[in-house]
Amino acid sequence: MSTSTNPQQQAPLSLDTLISEITSPTSFPALAHLLKSFAPKDVRDVILGSTLSGGGDPLDVLDVVSNTLGVLWILSARVNAHPQARPRFSYIEQFCATFDVNQARLAPERVTLLARGIVNISHQMGDPKLSLKPLYDLLTRFPPNLSYLTPLHPLFVVASLQSSHLPSTQQTPITRVLSTPIKEINTNLCPDLGYNDNLVYHYVGGCCWVGSKVWVEAQEFFEIVIGAPAQAPSAIQMEAAKKLLLVQLIKDGKLSPLPKYTHPHLPRLLKQTPYHLLVKHFPLQLGELKSVVEKERDVFVADENLGLVLQVLDAAPRWAIQKLTHTYLSLGLGEIAKSVGMEGEVEEVGRILLSMIEKSEINATISIDGTVTFNDSVAGRGGVSKGEMDRALREAQYQAEVLQYLEREVGRSREYLVKAAKGRDEVWGGAPGIGDEDLMLGVGPGAAVWEGD
């Protein structure tokens, strides 16, 4: 970005002059700077939102593709202004689908502003679904690819969740976005990115996965939220921790440890909530579970987690039965009912068993006299195909490469070298004979191991 151009002392104050600048720019960076600095902030958007001196719409004069930068500024000013100045929605849609990426990247804040405006407008029009298409276009076209986190991400998933667009097996926009893991954070690309964007995107994304009952992904998303670097745990992280707990109970029937780098306050805070009681009684003490849910209903409702909690309740007997398969080969229905705490509800237990067999969660047969025979679990047999193995190996090798590259990057980064040099002085009392090589080898033992393959 060119910041060294001469400061515009005498800014052109009328929109007409601006338009002429926009249509015949010397260079795009210069234009970007001009648009940023031609007037003080509060005046700027008013000017951009006004009409031409002849009363015409400036957007009609400009071409979306060749004048993207100008259109972006004007559009982003007008979507957030009063309703009369608002451009046609079809125009916005068209812009989002066709704008010139390189020009738009000169004004990333305006892209965010435009996206916010789109969300607002669709709300005022009473149909959040409208915003999905333009937001998706922005999202897919603005960053180099979907693995870059942008401030557009949270806006898009929130809009999706509101319009009940949940990820599914089909290649819908939301599925595509959510199944591309975020890997890159680039503050040059999006200087207005904040920690909340990351938290909100992954939290709401997790909620979307929960909505479509894809527990693996939901768990992954919530774990990212919980594991986000924090000086003090944020409220979103706390909510994510609650949801993660419920998701884990449904998915695995037990709690797995939180990521190691979780803020230490978080588990402690979680222990004080009624959610912890659920874990204590899960899955065998169905009676206690129910009474906890009854007693703490208000808390769960207030946290908007009642739906998940009820699913936990449904999952409890399933996990209890799952546990039985490890101990028994055959068991009467009545005995099963007794040991999962549903005495007298033999038919209900039979129903659950059938549905578990259907979903091949267990491998069992029910005979006419009510004897259930558990066979060996399906997963344990059959083994792994060669193709699967090869794929796993390839993935591992790719990972190793990534890590090795990263290690080298870190190894030659300024920050690291400064620290390493400092540390060496302290540890060995300034013995300069010890080479850098040794120091760096210790950084990534994983990479060294994989190299051998």
Add this chain to the structure above:
Amino acid sequence: MDVEMVDQTELPSSSTTKKKPRIVLVDDSHPFELESYISSYSGRTVVDRLTHIMGLCPPLAPQALQLAVQEIHKMRDPSMYQTVISTYDQTCALPDTQLPAALDVVQINQNWVEEMNAKNQAERMKLEVELKTYTNNMIKESIRMAHRDLGDFYRNVGDASTSMKHYTKSREFCTTSQHVLDMCLSVLELLIEQKNYSHIATYVFKADAALDTASGNNGKEKEAAPSQPTTATTAKKSVDRERIQTKLDFATALSHLGTGNYEKAAISFLKLGPVSGLGDWVGKLVSASDIAIYGTLCALASLSRGGIKAQVLDNDNFGVYIENEPYVREIIEAYMGNRFKTVLELLERYSTRHSIDIHLTSHVQDLTTLIRNRAIVLYFQPFATIKLERMSAAFGWTVEEVEKQVVGLIQSGEIQGRVDSQNKILKAKQTDSRAALFAKALQAGQDMQSANRKLLLRMRLQQADLVVKAPKGYRMDGVHPSEMLLQAD
């Protein structure tokens, strides 16, 4: 003595009965001879043990009370009268017990009490005056001896805490490591008497250090005041050292037992030196047959079959202990011969003997359960499938009980098998190790990848300084996510 009673030790839920009054049965199938048992002890422990028996075993209480009172008269602690009688009264108050009142069983010799009190008072005065004089004169050795004498005195009259105070105080005035050693041994005796297991290790450690110094110096130059531990490392074991070592080993073993660390206890008991090494502790604190029982039970509960063979059966030193209690050998032989029914029957038969021991009493249940579990695991090991009926015959239980035990063991992961509840068959689990390994490796790979991805993202976030920061006040100041995500929810 042989009185039929409702057997309450058999309740499965009584594994953690420490406070709850437990009643031990004495009858034909649980033989116990009080007089021959108590005759192998002397001194204070006799009364302690009898008191314990009174609390546990009402049928034996009157006899125990008589014996206890006889023993008290030989000593100089009138307060024991009270302890003994109140324990007896408590036992009388238990439901379903009809015992003669304490005063019908024994006569309290009031004259003796007063005499003894006066005598104790006089001696205390004498010893304290002595201590004062020595302190004023600042004669180190005499001060130490005065403290030691006071410690002994208080111990005899039953004031353990004051006794302890004087013993530990005497440490400051020890000039030779032999003195430190003496002090440690006195303290250890006191601790064992008080059943204060957790502190034993500290003093054993101190004594060990002192022992190194003492025997090192004695062996080399026999100086009067060898305070420098220079020759300690080259010390060769003298006979004297070995004797004290046995005492220390015993104390360590007992502390492990007391804290429920059965495996360590077993190992320490099994490496004890010969009985002679325990010196005056035999009878005063413990009997050889006690050691045989402690060691064997702990070994059966915690060691492997090979370990038992090597460390119990082929152990000449421990064999001597076992000679004192022939049934212990029977148990071991039955266990080694896979006759588990006999093992359990013997354990049950001698449960009275075990529960009545002051050190073992609170561990009997745990040890029995552990031995039983091990027996079941061992029994099942060679089979791929087995009918529960056969197991029930081998262990002498009902099929339901066997099933319950087996299911418990499967759930705790000690038996790799599954129960066919309909046909009453226990079947070993067959795992395809190859497939399991593949599955495990793939899973590990996936987990690692996902962890990596999250970590890298976290790193990027940190590099970009997108770190959650606390608001100016403290967290959650009205920033509830439901507000942040109003639309989202």
